[in-house]
Amino acid sequence: MKANYDRLVVLDTETTGMNREGGPHYQGHNIIEIGAVEIINRKLTGRHFHAYIKPTRAIDPEAISVHGITDAFLADKPQYAQIHQAFVDFIQGAELIAHNAPFDVGFMDHEFKNLGVSLQTTELCTITDTLAMAKKIFPGKRNNLDVLCDRYGIDNSRRTLHGALLDAEILADVYLLMTGGQTNLSFNAGTETDNASPMAPRTVKRQKSLKVIPASADEMSAHEARLDFIEQNGSCLWRQ
Missing domain, CATH: 4.10.910 (30s ribosomal protein s13; domain 2)
Known part of the structure; x- marks a missing residue:
């Protein structure tokens, strides 16, 4: 499918395990949370996709210390197969924006493979890695999401733990500022669908003149x- 370059989907995932050489998805880990927000014509529309997912294995304690999601919390949540089609429908044809995109995309491809689906994320959408972008803009410096928020004056005080939807919202603000200095993050009206609901606008600290x-x-x-x-x-x- 041809990508709609006016439509961006900013995405983040949380998983049962932390990043290791070769990728944790090769060690049997799973996605347990997906958060994604939509941008059209450089404006947040208010549409988003969000799901908690029951994994096929226990969550590593190290991962719980990062995102705070426990096995007990996920016990009654749907398995990935139950949310797969809604997720694919949301991202298909868009430019997918993620921070350290190979990590998220690797997990997505792993979940597709587990379903027996002959599909890769790059067949659904184009991929843009904001970590790679940041390394070009700020070579030799730390470029995690918290550091970028500090550099661009974005309020991330709600981010006491990692969370896929919150991190996607914050990354959307970072991306817009990285690519054009935009600080007006108002929503378009009348673009919601059944699986999308409006979100409160993010706060961007403006630098005093x-x-x-x-x-x-x-x-x-x-x-x-x-x-x-x-x-x-x-x-x-x-x-x-």
């Missing part, structure tokens, strides 16, 4: 006198 104080007459006079002195002793760059 610097107050410009013009030089006084005495200061200007002293400045010109200093330039005269410099010119007497050689070339004065400020008067060239």
Whole structure:
């Protein structure tokens, strides 16, 4: 399917295990939460996809310390097969935005394979990795989501633990600022569907404008006198 480049889906996942060399999805781990928000024409529409998923294995304690999701909480949640089609319908044809996208996409492809579906995420949508983008913009620096929020003045005070939907909302703000300096994140009206509900607007801290104080007459006079002195002793760059 041809991607609609005006429609972006910003996505995050939480899993039963942490990232390891070779990818935890090769160690039998599962996605346990998916959060995704929709952007059309650089505006958040208010549509989102969100699901908690009952995994086929226990959650690692290390992972629980990051996202706070427990096996008991997921005991009555649907398995991935039950939400698969709704999820695919939401992302299909869009440009998919994720932070460290190979991690999320690898898990998605793993879940497709577990269903016996001959499908890969790249067949559904194009992929943009905001971590790779950030490394180009800020080479040699830390570029996790919290650090990017600090750099762009985005309020992430609600992010006490990782959560897929909240992280997708925050990443949407980061992406818009990374790609165009946009701070007006208003929603379009009339775009909701059955599996999408409106979200509260995010808060973006705007940087205060610097107050410009013009030089006084005495200061200007002293400045010109200093330039005269410099010119007497050689070339004065400020008067060239």
